[in-house]
Amino acid sequence: MSDLSDLPDLPVTFRPNRTRVILLTAGVAIFVVIGGVALLLEQLNPGEQLSFFLVGALIFWVLALLARVRVVADESGVTVVNIASRRRLEWAEILRVNLRPGDPWVFLDLSDGSSLPALGIQPGIAKQSAIADASVLRALAEARAGQGPERLHS
Incomplete structure (x- = not known):
């Protein structure tokens, strides 16, 4: 060549397109699951719910860095x-x-x-x-x- x-x-x-799709899909899924758990646990106060969302966002951010x-x-x-x-x-x-x-x-x-x-x-x-x-x-x-x-x- x-x-x-x-x-x-x-x-x-x-x-690495396949790896990128897997990482970003996993990141979105993890964020949605963690966010859903935060909303479904009624005993959590708003600050605790926010911490769940922040953890989900942090995990997504790390996976997005790997995908870039x-x-x-x-x-x-x-x-x-x-x-x-x-x-x-x-x-x-x-x-x-x-x-x-x-x-x-x-x-x-x-x-x-x-x-x-x-x-x-x-x-x-x-x-x-x-x-x-x-x-x-x-x-x-x-x-x-x-x-x-x-x-x-x-």
């Missing part, structure tokens, strides 16, 4: 959005895209010697989709790495 004509049009977003992970590739580089962080990378900064057997998600080897996990491509529920997404991102990185003026020589 190194031919530019085989690559997808940019921008392209990679995210993604990798967005555009003309100038890649944005990696993980659970609690966002990092913008130029194409030339990405030396290698790795998804080895047993890896929980893709790792990006960077020009500064570090490795960045990219949770937006994870083989958990949809292994074949993650492998295909990792291959596309790898091909994009290889095709675009030499196109910037900051091209690093190693």
